[in-house]
Amino acid sequence: MCAVTVQTFAQFGQYEPWRHSLVHVQRGGLLLWVTRGQGVLHMHGVRRGFGTNNAVYIPPDHLWAVDFGRQTLGLAVALPRDLSDHFPKTERLLRVQDALAQSELTGLIEDMRREQQQDRPFVGEALAAQSALIGIWLRRQIEALPPQTKPRAAERLARRYATEVARSLGTGINMAEIAAQLEVSPAHLTRVCRDTAGMTASEIQTQPLLHEARKLLVDTKTPVKAIAAQLGFNSAAYFTRFIQHHCGQSPRQLRQAAQHTAKPALSRRG
Known part of the structure; x- marks a missing residue:
C-alpha cells in the first residue's frame, strides 16, 4: 500500500x-x-x-x-x-x-x-x-448540506476544460485544440477562464506542465531529453527554453539547486 x-x-x-x-x-x-x-x-x-x-x-x-x-x-x-x-x-x-x-x-x-x-x-x-x-x-x-444550485455555464465550461487539461498532460496538445474539442473558440475559453479562475486558459494548461517538469527534474534522475519526450516537447532544446523562461534557470541548474535544498525527513507509512 x-x-x-x-x-x-x-x-x-x-x-x-x-x-x-x-x-x-x-x-x-x-x-x-x-x-x-x-x-x-x-x-x-x-x-x-x-x-x-x-x-x-x-x-x-x-x-x-x-x-x-x-x-x-x-x-x-x-x-x-x-x-x-x-x-x-x-x-x-x-x-x-x-x-x-x-x-x-x-x-x-x-x-x-x-x-x-x-x-x-x-x-x-x-x-x-x-x-x-x-x-x-x-x-x-x-x-447535510441544502441542495446545491446548478453551476453557471461558465463554471461548467471551465471544469470541462480543466478535465481535458489534466487528461491530456504530456500529450503535446495545445489550448486551441482543446477549445475545438469543447466546441468553443480559444478567445471565448480564455474569457471564461479569466472569469472563473482569474487565469487565462493558456496559464491553466501551462502550469500543470511546468509543475510536472519540475517534479521530474527534482524528484528523479531521468535525463532531460527523456523528460522532454515524456511531456510532449518536440526537442530537449525547446524544453530547456521552456524551463529557462518560467524558472530563470536551465533544467540542469534547477536540478542542482534542488539537491542543495534541505528538506526534513517525513514519516510515511502505509
Whole structure:
C-alpha cells in the first residue's frame, strides 16, 4: 500500500512552495483542514476563497493549487489513490460551522497523525481504516448540506476544460485544440477562464506542465531529453527554453539547486 502523509500547513508549504502554488494534477486524494486564517484555491478551473474551519478535498486527477494567507494554520492529509474510494468524486469546499463536527475532524486527523508517527504492527491497516472514517465524515457533511444550485455555464465550461487539461498532460496538445474539442473558440475559453479562475486558459494548461517538469527534474534522475519526450516537447532544446523562461534557470541548474535544498525527513507509512 502507498504512503499516507499527515502534515501541518507549515510543513506542507515551507519547502518548495511551487509544489502547491502552481496549478497541477493531484495524483491521489488530498484533504486540507483549515483551523486558522484564509487563502485562495484553484479548484479544477474555478477560483475559491477559504477561511477558518473550512475543509477542502481534492480528488485524484483534478487540477488544483493553493495560496495560503499569512498565519494560516491547519492540517493536510495526502492519500494514495487506493484509499480515496471512500471520499467524494469531485472537489469540495465545506464551511464547517458545527463545533462538534470541527472537533470530530480534528480528532480523526490527529489520530491518523499519531498512528503515522508510531512504529506499531498493522499500521497500514490502521491508516486505511482511519482514512475511511475521514471519508465518511466528509460525505456526512455533504449529505447535510441544502441542495446545491446548478453551476453557471461558465463554471461548467471551465471544469470541462480543466478535465481535458489534466487528461491530456504530456500529450503535446495545445489550448486551441482543446477549445475545438469543447466546441468553443480559444478567445471565448480564455474569457471564461479569466472569469472563473482569474487565469487565462493558456496559464491553466501551462502550469500543470511546468509543475510536472519540475517534479521530474527534482524528484528523479531521468535525463532531460527523456523528460522532454515524456511531456510532449518536440526537442530537449525547446524544453530547456521552456524551463529557462518560467524558472530563470536551465533544467540542469534547477536540478542542482534542488539537491542543495534541505528538506526534513517525513514519516510515511502505509
